[in-house]
Amino acid sequence: MTSHARTVTPGADPLHQPSPAIQVKNIVKKYGDFEAVKGVNFEVADGEIFGLLGPNGAGKSTLIRMMTTLIPVTSGKALVGGHDVTKGSNEVRRMIGVIPQALTSDQDLTVEENLIIYAKLYSVPKVEREKNINEVLEAVDLTKWRGAQTKTLSGGMRRRLEIARGLVHNPRIFFLDEPTTGLDPVSRIAVWEMLNNLKKTRNLTMLLTTHYMEEADRLCDRIAIVDHGKLVALGTPVELKQSVPGSNVVEVQFSREDEDWKSRLQKLPGVTEVESQSAGVYRVLTSNGSQTTTQLVEMANGMGEQLRSLMVQNTTLDDVFVHYTGRQLRDETVKAVFQMPPRPGAH
Amino acid sequence: MNRFLAIVEREMRKFFRSPVLMIMSMMLPIVQLVILGHAYGGHIQGARVAVVDHDGGPQAVKVREAFDSVAANIATFTTFNYDNETQAKEDVRTGKVDAAVIIPAQYSRRVYAKDAPRLGLVVDNSDQLMSGSIESEMQLLVNALNGPVIEDRVVKNIALNIVELYPYVEYMKYLLAGSIALAMYISVMIGGGMLYIDDKARGVHEGYLVTPISKLELVMGLNVAGAIKAVLAGISISVIGSLMAGLGVIFRPGADLNLFFLILGTALAFNGMMFLMMVRVDDPLVPRAMFGVLNTLLFFPSGAISPVAAFPKWLRAIAIVDPFTYAIHGFKAIMLKDGGFVAIRGDLIFLFAFGIGTLLVATPLFKRTL
Numbered sequence: 228m229t230s231h232a233r234t235v236t237p238g239a240d241p242l243h244q245p246s247p248a249i250q251v252k253n254i255v256k257k258y259g260d261f262e263a264v265k266g267v268n269f270e271v272a273d274g275e276i277f278g279l280l281g282p283n284g285a286g287k288s289t290l291i292r293m294m295t296t297l298i299p300v301t302s303g304k305a306l307v308g309g310h311d312v313t314k315g316s317n318e319v320r321r322m323i324g325v326i327p328q329a330l331t332s333d334q335d336l337t338v339e340e341n342l343i344i345y346a347k348l349y350s351v352p353k354v355e356r357e358k359n360i361n362e363v364l365e366a367v368d369l370t371k372w373r374g375a376q377t378k379t380l381s382g383g384m385r386r387r388l389e390i391a392r393g394l395v396h397n398p399r400i401f402f403l404d405e406p407t408t409g410l411d412p413v414s415r416i417a418v419w420e421m422l423n424n425l426k427k428t429r430n431l432t433m434l435l436t437t438h439y440m441e442e443a444d445r446l447c448d449r450i451a452i453v454d455h456g457k458l459v460a461l462g463t464p465v466e467l468k469q470s471v472p473g474s475n476v477v478e479v480q481f482s483r484e485d486e487d488w489k490s491r492l493q494k495l496p497g498v499t500e501v502e503s504q505s506a507g508v509y510r511v512l513t514s515n516g517s518q519t520t521t522q523l524v525e526m527a528n529g530m531g532e533q534l535r536s537l538m539v540q541n542t543t544l545d546d547v548f549v550h551y552t553g554r555q556l557r558d559e560t561v562k563a564v565f566q567m568p569p570r571p572g573a574h
Numbered sequence: 575m576n577r578f579l580a581i582v583e584r585e586m587r588k589f590f591r592s593p594v595l596m597i598m599s600m601m602l603p604i605v606q607l608v609i610l611g612h613a614y615g616g617h618i619q620g621a622r623v624a625v626v627d628h629d630g631g632p633q634a635v636k637v638r639e640a641f642d643s644v645a646a647n648i649a650t651f652t653t654f655n656y657d658n659e660t661q662a663k664e665d666v667r668t669g670k671v672d673a674a675v676i677i678p679a680q681y682s683r684r685v686y687a688k689d690a691p692r693l694g695l696v697v698d699n700s701d702q703l704m705s706g707s708i709e710s711e712m713q714l715l716v717n718a719l720n721g722p723v724i725e726d727r728v729v730k731n732i733a734l735n736i737v738e739l740y741p742y743v744e745y746m747k748y749l750l751a752g753s754i755a756l757a758m759y760i761s762v763m764i765g766g767g768m769l770y771i772d773d774k775a776r777g778v779h780e781g782y783l784v785t786p787i788s789k790l791e792l793v794m795g796l797n798v799a800g801a802i803k804a805v806l807a808g809i810s811i812s813v814i815g816s817l818m819a820g821l822g823v824i825f826r827p828g829a830d831l832n833l834f835f836l837i838l839g840t841a842l843a844f845n846g847m848m849f850l851m852m853v854r855v856d857d858p859l860v861p862r863a864m865f866g867v868l869n870t871l872l873f874f875p876s877g878a879i880s881p882v883a884a885f886p887k888w889l890r891a892i893a894i895v896d897p898f899t900y901a902i903h904g905f906k907a908i909m910l911k912d913g914g915f916v917a918i919r920g921d922l923i924f925l926f927a928f929g930i931g932t933l934l935v936a937t938p939l940f941k942r943t944l
Contacts, residue, residue: 295784297944317786325784329777333584335591347580348785376591392781 246309248273248400248432249294254303256289256456263289265456266303271434271449276426278447279436280544286456287436288328291404294434295325308399321349324393328404330385334378338369338388341377342395349396356395363391366428367421383414387421394425401425403435407442415439419446440544450544452551459551468542471550472499475516476540479523480508482533495522502549507535512546577787581795582802589765589803599761599807600814603753607815610879611746618707621651624662624674631682637693640715641675650711666696673697673708750815751905752878754808755840755898759869761807762844766800767852767861775858780944789942797845797933804841812837816909823909832915836904839922842929843897850936872898900924 249271256264264286271277279287292298294305296316304311310318332341339360346356364370367387377385386406393401406422407415419442425431437443443450444464452460452467460467481488484507492501497515504510513519516539527534589595625641627634638653645652654671656662662674676694684691695712697705773779782792812833816824823829852861875882875889876898882890893899904921907913 292944297780297783299943320784320786323784325781327777327780327784329780331777331781333588333778335588336584340587344580344584345781345785347583348577348782348787350576350786 246273247271248275248308249277249434250304250306251290251294252304252306254290254293254305255301256286256293256298257301263456264293267453267456267458269451269458269461271432273432274426274430275448276422276433276435276446278443278450279434279453280438280440280443280450280548281436281453282438285453287438287453288404289456290453291402291434291436295323295402296320321396322399324396324398324401326386326389326393326401326403326406328408330382330389330409332377332385332388332392335376337374337376338364338380338391339373341388342392345392346395351396359395359397363394366394366425367391381414383410383417386410386414386418390418390421390425394429397429398431400432400434403433405436405438407437407439415442422446440548444544452548454548454552460547464544467544467547471512471542471546473497473512473514474542475513475519476542476546477511477513477516477519477523478508478536478538478540479511480506480535480537481527482535491526492523495519495526500550510546510549512542577785578791578795578798581782581787581792582799585796585799586802588769589799595761595765595769595803596807596810598764600757600811602760603757603811604814604818606756607746607749607753607818611744611749611819618651618704619649621673621704621708622671623651623653623708624656624665624671625653625677626656626659626662626674627677628659628679629677629681633682633685633691634677637675637677637681637719640719644711644715648711651708663696666698669698672701672704675712744819747819747821747910748906749878750819750821750909751902752873752876753815754811754837754905755876755878755901756869756873757811758804758808758837758840758901759844759873759898761804762800762841762848763861763865763868765803766796766845767848767864768858770796770800770849770852771855771858771861774856783942783944789940790937792942793849793933793937793940797849800845800848801838801841804844805837808837808841809834821909823912826912828914829908829912832908832918833905835922836901836908836918836925839925839929840897840901840904843901843925843932844929846929846932846936847897850932850939853936853939854941872896875899876902878902897925897928900928 247270249269251267251269253266253268254264255262255266267286267290269277279290281287289298293300294307294312296312296319300313304313306312307319308322310322312319333344336344342360342363343356346359351359360373361370364373367390369384369387369391372380372384377388380388390403390406393403403422407418410418422433422435423446426433435446447464449461449463450467451458460470462470479492488507488509489501489503492498492509492511495511495513497513497519498511499514500512502510502512511519511523520537520539524534524537623641625638627638641651641653644650651672653675656665656674659674659676662671662676665671666674674694674696676696678692678694681691681693683689693716695709697708699705787795813824816822823833851864855861871892875885875892876896877893878898882893882899885893900921904918904925907917907921911917
């Protein structure tokens with residue numbers, strides 16, 4: 228079963244180049260009978276930040292693990308920097324930097340020692356090693372913490388150390404598996420800024436996975452939406468949002484629940500889609516937010532109904548996700564916290 | 575080479591930065607050495623023996639004088655006079671006294687009449703060590719009473735001349751070999767097995783696997799680091815234990831060299847065994863659960879506490895393939911008997927072969943991917 232992502236603007240991929248940094252062709256990963264990745268195809272251009280967006284258990288980490296040679300590919304092909312991840316795994320490893328989902332730096336070692344060990348694992352010569360360590364520490368703003376034991380760092384600083392560790396051998400392609408999961412909002416924004424700076428200063432190609440809409444929206448040049456092991460949509464954030472019918476979202480909650488609300492909302496001018504959510508909340512996609520809102524308030528007043536809440540916003544990636552998968556990403560994410568998917572490799 | 579050394583460097587930096595592992599690996603063997611060494615090393619002293627004298631004659635007095643002599647000298651037991659035999663037996667049963675000697679009525683008359691005189695001994699045989707010691711002491715005492723007043727000019731009994739090759743070995747010294755091996759085993763289990771699986775579970779290995787390090791470099795790095803930690807634990811406990819037990823072997827350079835080779839072989843064997851067992855394990859609970867089972871299964875049948883010859887056949891079979899057996903045999907040969915290289919050659923061959931063999935089996939089983 229091959230998953231062809233719906234490219235929302237076919238033939239209009241500005242970053243497409245003859246030799247992309249990453250090429251994934253019909254890649255499949257199976258654990259016994261369970262198919263975690265179902266024939267995925269995409270390409271990442273040189274210097275691009277490419278995001279895999281999806282809920283926990285969608286197959287994002289499995290995809291990134293196949294591309295970083297951590298798990299074998301069941302079928303299909305992945306080329307990273309022109310090298311096959313199966314046949315040329317060592318060549319691939321030399322040119323990539325990987326930031327895993329968990330914080331894995333050694334807590335008993337200092338910041339600098341962590342970087343030294345990894346530079347040695349990549350056989351970086353001593354002179355170059357010292358220069359690289361100084362540069363990456365500067366880039367992630369950890370220079371004054373170089374002698375500190377890792378266990379004394381905050382979560383955000385540790386994540387920055389992981390990023391520095393992944394860069395210590397000057398990789399061409401950078402893989403980040405949920406780089407801001409578990410960070411507070413301030414640290415998250417700091418990491419985003421840092422990644423943007425790194426992209427500019429080092430001309431890195433980045434592939435990151437995330438389940439944060441805002442992160443994908445702010446960081447990525449292009450986003451692939453992953454659901455149940457398939458790519459369901461692919462494009463720039465703007466293209467993806469434009470692909471959803473309606474440019475605004477009106478979220479309304481009535482004081483009284485009624486089965487007729489949905490049909491009444493659908494009749495309002497400009498409305499393209501109405502989605503019923505929990506606790507009597509309706510999400511209304513509309514091409515004209517202000518007009519729909521006015522009509523909605525008038526309708527409620529005319530019926531003597533009161534509105535408990537009303538919110539108008541532009542189309543978000545959440546709406547894109549709902550449009551392409553029929554579910555909300557945040558619901559899936561919350562559900563996944565309580566229903567952990569089987570660990571890869573576990574039988 | 576650089577990558578393999580990077581793994582060793584990382585492990586050693588962690589090891590020296592956190593002395594908990596070193597302390598933990600030495601704590602149990604030292605406590606065991608001190609407690610068991612002193613608990614089982616000495617003779618029974620101060621056992622309480624009830625004496626019920628139904629006779630009261632001159633020969634009974636002679637027996638009681640002999641008891642007083644034991645109490646005043648070797649002090650294996652002290653005696654308490656009882657009037658009531660039933661009460662004395664009851665007190666043995668309830669543990670108030672450890673044994674009761676019954677001198678029956680007419681005992682003196684029977685001695686003079688050479689009419690098979692008898693003394694009764696009631697012991698609490700639920701405690702084999704105590705009852706055995708009292709029985710043995712009583713037997714010596716009775717033998718002495720049986721001795722003729724005037725010795726024959728020619729001794730008719732066959733005599734056994736015992737030649738002890740080595741000075742008296744206190745139990746603490748006997749235990750030291752086991753303590754060294756145990757410290758190395760704990761170091762390998764905690765510093766190798768548990769930390770290895772914990773690192774795996776925390777994703778540290780995932781970090782290694784995305785670098786160009788080869789499978790062989792990674793296996794070698796982990797095992798060399800584990801072996802170095804075990805060697806350090808072995809050397810430390812050899813020095814500390816020898817000083818505590820009063821063994822001067824560590825001050826002889828020749829013996830030290832043999833000891834070092836034996837520690838190295840033991841570290842390699844233990845590390846190889848551990849790596850083979852943990853190579854496909856992902857759950858951090860597994861090495862913790864295995865720790866106690868393996869300790870009992872391998873340490874006790876090895877001859878560390880009591881000789882292998884005293885074990886049943888199936889337990890001896892375990893001892894044959896148990897690296898503890900050879901490590902302990904070798905340590906005893908060097909530390910207690912001052913045996914040279916010849917004395918430990920067989921042990922070294924087994925330990926190195928076992929270590930290399932287990933690593934050769936474990937390496938192909940090691941997965942370079944998650």
